[in-house]
Every structure is written in C-alpha cells, then in structure tokens.
Amino acid sequence: MTWSASVLTLFPEMFPGPLGHSLAGRALREGRWALDAIDIRGFATDRHRSVDDTPCGGGTGMVLRPDVVDAALGAALAEGPVRPAVVLTPRGVPLDQAMVREFSAGPGLVLLCGRFEGIDQRVIDSRGLREVSIGDYVLSGGEPAALVLLDACVRLLPGVMGAAASGEEESFSAGPNGGLLEYPHYTRPAVWNGLPVPPVLLSGNHAEVARWRREQAETLTRTRRPDLWARLQGTQPIAAPLDG
Numbered sequence: 560m561t562w563s564a565s566v567l568t569l570f571p572e573m574f575p576g577p578l579g580h581s582l583a584g585r586a587l588r589e590g591r592w593a594l595d596a597i598d599i600r601g602f603a604t605d606r607h608r609s610v611d612d613t614p615c616g617g618g619t620g621m622v623l624r625p626d627v628v629d630a631a632l633g634a635a636l637a638e639g640p641v642r643p644a645v646v647l648t649p650r651g652v653p654l655d656q657a658m659v660r661e662f663s664a665g666p667g668l669v670l671l672c673g674r675f676e677g678i679d680q681r682v683i684d685s686r687g688l689r690e691v692s693i694g695d696y697v698l699s700g701g702e703p704a705a706l707v708l709l710d711a712c713v714r715l716l717p718g719v720m721g722a723a724a725s726g727e728e729e730s731f732s733a734g735p736n737g738g739l740l741e742y743p744h745y746t747r748p749a750v751w752n753g754l755p756v757p758p759v760l761l762s763g764n765h766a767e768v769a770r771w772r773r774e775q776a777e778t779l780t781r782t783r784r785p786d787l788w789a790r791l792q793g794t795q796p797i798a799a800p801l802d803g
C-alpha cells in the first residue's frame with residue numbers, strides 16, 4: 560500500500576510545492592507516496608461558496624464552519640485505508656520525531672489546514688482530530704506546517720532517503736547520536752579563508768574523531784537545548800516536582 564496524504568486546504572495550489580522537489584519529489588513521482596490536495600471550498604453548499612462565519616461570543620476574525628469542514632473530512636477519510644486525521648494549529652501538541660515515526664509507519668495522513676482565527680471545535684472533537692503544532696510561533700495558516708509534517712514523514716519511507724543518509728544518525732533519533740544535536744561537519748579544503756578544519760578530523764584516528772564528535776554534540780545540546788539535555792539526563796528542566 561502506498562503511504563498517502565490528503566490535505567484539506569483553502570489553498571490547494573500550495574501543494575505539493577517544495578515537496579515536488581528533491582528527495583520527496585522524486586519519491587512522489589516514483590509512487591512511493593501519494594498526495595491529494597483537496598479544496599475545502601469545494602464542499603461549500605450555499606451560492607456564495609462560504610466556508611467561514613463570525614465567532615460565537617464575538618471577537619475578531621472568522622471561524623471555519625463545521626458543516627463544510629466535516630463534509631471535506633468525510634470525503635477524504637472515505638478514501639483508502641483508515642488514516643489518522645490531524646489538524647495543524649498553533650495550539651496543538653508539539654510535533655516531535657517520535658510522532659513523525661508513528662505517522663510515517665502508518666498508512667498515511669489526512670491533514671486539515673487551519674486558516675482564519677480557527678476551526679469550529681465541534682468538528683475537531685467529533686472527528687477525533689489530533690491537534691498538532693510545529694513550534695512556538697504563529698504562521699498565517701496551517702499549510703506550511705502541513706508541508707513540514709509531510710516532509711518529515713516522507714523522508715522516513717522505505718526507499719526515499721537512499722543509502723547516503725540513513726536518517727537514524729541525525730538529531731532526535733535514538734541512533735548512534737543518541738538523541739543529541741548533530742556535531743558540526745567539515746569538508747575540504749583543509750584551510751578555507753584562513754579557517755582550518757579541526758585537526759582531529761584529519762588525524763585518521765577514528766576513535767579520537769568519534770570522541771570529538773560526541774563532545775561537540777553534547778556541548779551543543781547542553782547550551783542550545785537545555786530542555787533536550789535535561790530529558791537525556793533523565794531529569795526535568797528546572798521545575799518544581801509535583802509532590803514530595
């Protein structure tokens with residue numbers, strides 16, 4: 560079975576976008592995954608093709624209508640095998656590599672891209688949609704987040720990455736780098752703009768190289784990502800225990 564993504568959006572022309580290029584694009588053309596961008600507006604029922612309405616309780620902006628979104632979701636979910644349905648929203652659960660591995664190992668995804676101020680919560684709740692965010696900043700819509708999530712999933716599919724990079728040596732994996740941030744990379748020339756490659760990397764001493772890379776990865780993780788470092792140490796970042 561082909562890993563297949565259906566993306567519900569008001570801007571279907573944004574897809575495949577960057578995923579039509581490079582590794583993901585080649586894999587898409589080779590049929591290693593499939594992408595269907597579905598225009599939510601195609602499920603509008605009134606003569607104005609309206610998809611949104613004013614928020615109950617007042618406030619700025621517009622909210623996507625539950626009837627229109629539900630019809631679009633129903634159409635997407637009826638296709639092929641049962642797939643997890645995700646809504647991309649800044650208030651979602653933060654995306655991480657464990658979630659990416661879970662989605663990539665499944666049959667595919669149905670992705671709902673938020674726009675305007677939001678989506679009527681009743682359709683999210685009644686369809687059991689998983690609310691997912693890609694980080695602590697605000698995008699103007701869920702489309703770039705959907706592209707990010709799909710890229711992360713697709714690169715883990717069999718035959719997509721090739722032999723060059725096995726995916727499991729990089730940051731956030733349980734591979735040889737142990738969930739640390741990646742160490743820095745260098746290539747020739749040995750001196751560039753007066754800047755030398757760290758001599759250990761030219762020493763031919765594989766054990767020394769491995770030790771240096773581990774130290775670099777640990778220092779980077781400790782300084783840039785104290786949250787990750789604390790988790791790897793089996794401790795919590797400076798927060799009071801709930802009890803005791």
Ligand code: 6GU
Pocket residue numbers: 646647648649651673691692693694695696697698699700701704705
């Ligand atoms: Cl998933 N959507 C939007 N609109 N903004 C975000 C996001 C998602 N994740 C982080 N910021």
